[in-house]
Amino acid sequence: MAGRIELKTREEMRVMAEAGVIVQRALAAARSACVPGATTADADAAAARVIAEAGATSNFLGYQGFPATACVSVNEEVVHGIPGNRVLVEGDIVSIDCGAIVAGWHGDSAISFIVGEPAARADVALVSTTERALWAGIAALASADRISDVSAAIEDVADEAGLHPLEGYVGHGIGTAMHMEPDVPNYRVRGRSPRVRPGMCLALEPMLVIGTPDSAVLNDEWTVVSLDGSRAAHWEHSVAVHEDGIWVLTAADGGAAKLAPLGVTPVAP
Template identity: 40%
Template sequence: MIEILNPAKVARARDTGALVAHILQTLRSRSAVGTNLLDIDRWARTMIDEAGAQSCYVDYAPSFGRGPFGHHICTGVNDAVLHGLPHDYALADGDLLSLDLAVSLEGVAADSAISFVVGESRPAESVAMIDATERALAAGIAAAAPGARIGDLSHAIGTVLTEAGYLINTEFGGHGIGSTMHQDPHVSNTGRPGRGYQLRPGLLLALEPWVMADTADLVTDADGWTLRSATGCRTAHSEHTIAITADGAEVLTLPRS
């Protein structure tokens, strides 16, 4: 299903996006050496509940997971890049942490992810990988406008990632979003310009470039959810929810000043 939101629902999506951004930034500020992933999940639950919202992950049970997910946020450490199931692990200095949060507020969802290094260490490879996903995300957003095609966004994202030297996995990518977290159209992280669904105002998309340092292959963890790099290399993931407007694209998951 491809859902086109009316102006009233887009306005509600702005509130949802702002909530997602606030929670992610709060969790980032609290994530220090020694922080347990289960504490991050607990903090996310508290903030979501206090806002009168719902996590899109608790009851999430797609065909590829061992569902339901049962937690409020995805927490990926180092080689874990997608659907990281929170577990009893204390963060160490230099860990690369990815937080992926999708929330529904008043019937409209928003989805965002951030990656950052914990503690004082700044491994060059990790910093470069995070930077590449953030630049690719910015390129995809810049390509989004009424009349553009999904392939234009995919091409923009893929060009940045490829030029940075990363292989691209096409099993998982961005997606439509609205009254539910995952909708059509699929937005691959690489593609051909001029192809695919034509964007129109009211369409919400979650764009999410992610990479692994030296592979494009994933393996599923024993928990049935966490997707890791097949080689054990580090990974990074950046995501924003955007709304297509008459003039271009509005990023909904930026923190409000």
């Protein structure tokens, strides 16, 4: 440990990568289930099947009382949407966030996409820009001195596109628990942030909205919505930092395909 930040060995990172690849497969299954006429519960069930069949455990189910395997958020719902009987329609923006535990080590990732044909060009730009902000942050992590370097890279992409990071919601450390120190903001904050050190594993997760960065929590005490009802997107990957580089734990290729255009080559732990 370094203060309150848990530092992992490379062997521990490899176990986290096992959990991460299961999460990637669960998200792919959940996305495939999201067709017009399906419900958000259908997406949750698809993710749950993949995690169970892999012999892993959901780290979302039961977390502080959360009742499902995945968070499924639609349109103005930014994060933490509870799956249920909401029927998906053509043009919905869906964000799915889920995780898995293998041998006590956690993986956590999220994706956003449009169901069927998009309703507006702005929706396509929102989803793609949020993903681009995520990969910009991951690329920055490869050479970052401090966490603030990652936050700045994410915010810069959002600013260029005229989008806004959701205020008050941040990325986090991950390892023997799903949420750990340090926080990884998606925007610049005052004060000195922690130094990036080998052994850190961080979940980067930009949440961008078209309108106001302000939000509210619904009466279910989980679902976070944009205050002005504007649409949102959410992308997340868990990333390991070690002596020889970085590795995206929740991507089967370690992030190689997405990082190559950004000049970064991931190195397996």
